[in-house]
Structure formats: structure tokens, C-alpha cells
Amino acid sequence: xxxxxxxxxxxxxxxxxxxxxxxxxxxxxxxxxxxxxxxxxxxxxxxxxxxxxxxxxxxxxxxxxxxxxxxxxxxxxxxxxxxxxxxxxxxxxxxxxxxxx
Amino acid sequence: xxxxxxxxxxxxxxxxxxxxxxxxxxxxxxxxxxxxxxxxxxxxxxxxxxxxxxxxxxxxxxxxxxxxxxxxxxxxxxxxxxxxxxxxxxxxxxxxxxxxx
DNA sequence: TTAACATATGAACACTTATTCGATTGTTAC
DNA sequence: GTAACAATCGAATAAGTGTTCATATGTTAA
Numbered sequence: 036x037x038x039x040x041x042x043x044x045x046x047x048x049x050x051x052x053x054x055x056x057x058x059x060x061x062x063x064x065x066x067x068x069x070x071x072x073x074x075x076x077x078x079x080x081x082x083x084x085x086x087x088x089x090x091x092x093x094x095x096x097x098x099x100x101x102x103x104x105x106x107x108x109x110x111x112x113x114x115x116x117x118x119x120x121x122x123x124x125x126x127x128x129x130x131x132x133x134x135x136x
Numbered sequence: 137x138x139x140x141x142x143x144x145x146x147x148x149x150x151x152x153x154x155x156x157x158x159x160x161x162x163x164x165x166x167x168x169x170x171x172x173x174x175x176x177x178x179x180x181x182x183x184x185x186x187x188x189x190x191x192x193x194x195x196x197x198x199x200x201x202x203x204x205x206x207x208x209x210x211x212x213x214x215x216x217x218x219x220x221x222x223x224x225x226x227x228x229x230x231x232x233x234x235x236x237x
Numbered sequence: 238t239t240a241a242c243a244t245a246t247g248a249a250c251a252c253t254t255a256t257t258c259g260a261t262t263g264t265t266a267c
Numbered sequence: 268g269t270a271a272c273a274a275t276c277g278a279a280t281a282a283g284t285g286t287t288c289a290t291a292t293g294t295t296a297a
Contacts, residue, residue: 258278
């Protein structure tokens with residue numbers, strides 16, 4: 036059950052990508068369906084350039100995938116595991132927010 | 137299901153802590169039971185100082201808790217949610233390692 | 238072909254952070 | 268009390284990274 040060093044590195048890599056607020060919000064925004072770069076930039080008041088940079092990392096890590104339709108490129112969550120982890124953690128955080136204080 | 141900005145910040149904070157290889161291994165090593173700083177340092181060939189630094193962050197984030205017994209301080213995983221997420225992700229990574237290539 | 242739009246890319250900067258070293262605190266045994 | 272061990276703390280350094288800006292690539296319409 037304890038991961039090997041390489042597994043730990045891979046896991047840490049994933050967590051590190053999820054550890055940035057903007058990146059995390061980008062992923063969450065694409066959980067339900069594909070969204071294009073511009074819409075993401077508008078929704079979170081970010082530069083298209085910054086969004087693209089983040090999406091590039093997420094794509095390289097196989098966490099998301101891109102599909103071009105016309106001028107726009109739509110991104111969606113690729114990994115089903117991440118989807119589960121995110122929903123788990125989100126609900127957990129939501130639960131704790133009420134119970135701790 | 138999409139987190140608020142504050143929830144995203146909290147989530148990202150957790151993921152960020154899990155996103156460092158050494159920290160992740162430290163947590164995983166304490167999943168099954170309490171381990172003291174020295175043993176952790178020995179097992180992963182890290183400085184006790186470095187281990188302590190990491191554990192301090194993990195403790196501050198409520199992910200681990202410390203208990204002193206004699207000279208030594210034993211650390212264990214505090215959060216049951218994190219325990220689930222970690223075991224989930226570990227098995228997932230282990231599964232994918234065989235299936236992808 | 239041009240023009241306008243959408244995204245990607247590369248360099249540069251500012252900021253964060255992991256790690257090391259040295260000193261300090263706390264505990265136990267003598 | 269002192270000595271030895273365990274852990275923590277603080278500062279300093281070095282490496283990494285998020286963001287911005289400018290430029291380039293790709294796509295569609297005229």
C-alpha cells in the first residue's frame with residue numbers, strides 16, 4: 036500500500052499540478068464538459084496566455100485533453116481518477132467547513 | 137459541485153502540500169501508524185531538520201498530528217479524508233502503471 | 238491574397254519554496 | 268547539576284514556478 040519512489044514522484048507530480056489555485060479552478064470548470072480557452076479566461080478574469088500556459092501543463096500530464104473546433108480549442112478533463120479525487124476532496128472540504136468551527 | 141473560490145484555495149493548499157515528493161512520502165509512511173522523526177529521516181535519507189520542517193507544515197494544515205513519547209515525537213496522519221485520497225490515488229497509479237504501455 | 242480572431246510559444250521578472258547549516262529547546266540518564 | 272540524544276527553529280541560499288508581455292502560429296471569412 037505504500038508507494039514506491041517512482042509512484043510517489045508521479046503522485047506528487049499530479050498533486051503539484053492541482054496545487055495551484057488557477058489551475059485547479061480551470062480543471063474544475065471543465066469537469067462537466069469541454070470549455071474553450073477564451074471562455075475560461077473570461078470566467079476567471081485571466082489572460083488567455085496564462086490559461087494556455089496552464090492548460091499546456093495539464094495536457095502534458097495527461098490530466099486534460101484538447102480538441103480543436105474551428106478557431107477555438109476546447110479542453111476537457113481526461114483522467115477519470117482525477118475527476119473522482121476532485122469530487123471527493125471537494126465534498127470533504129465542504130463538509131469540514133461546517134463541522135469544524 | 138464546482139467549488140467556490142475559497143474552497144478552491146483550500147483545496148489547492150492541500151494539494152500543494154501533497155505535491156512535494158518528500159512530504160508525500162512522509163505522509164504515506166505514517167499512514168499505518170505513528171512514526172518518529174528520526175526513523176523517517178533514516179528511512180528516506182533525509183536530514184532530521186528537513187523532516188521536521190515538512191512535518192511542521194503538515195501539522196499546521198491539520199493533515200498530521202504529533203504526540204511526544206519520551207525524547208521522540210511521533211507523527212501520524214490526522215485526516216481520514218486524506219488517507220482515503222492517498223490510498224485511492226496510490227492504487228490508481230499502481231493500476232495504470234501496468235495498463236498504459 | 239489580406240484581415241481579424243483564437244490560441245500557443247518564448248523570454249524575462251518576481252515571487253515562492255525546498256534545502257542546508259547552525260543554534261536552541263526539550264527530554265532522559267548519569 | 269552535566270552530558271547525550273531528539274526535535275525544533277531561524278536565517279541564508281539556491282532552485283523552481285506563476286505571471287506578464289511580446290511575438291508567432293493557426294484558422295476562418297472576405
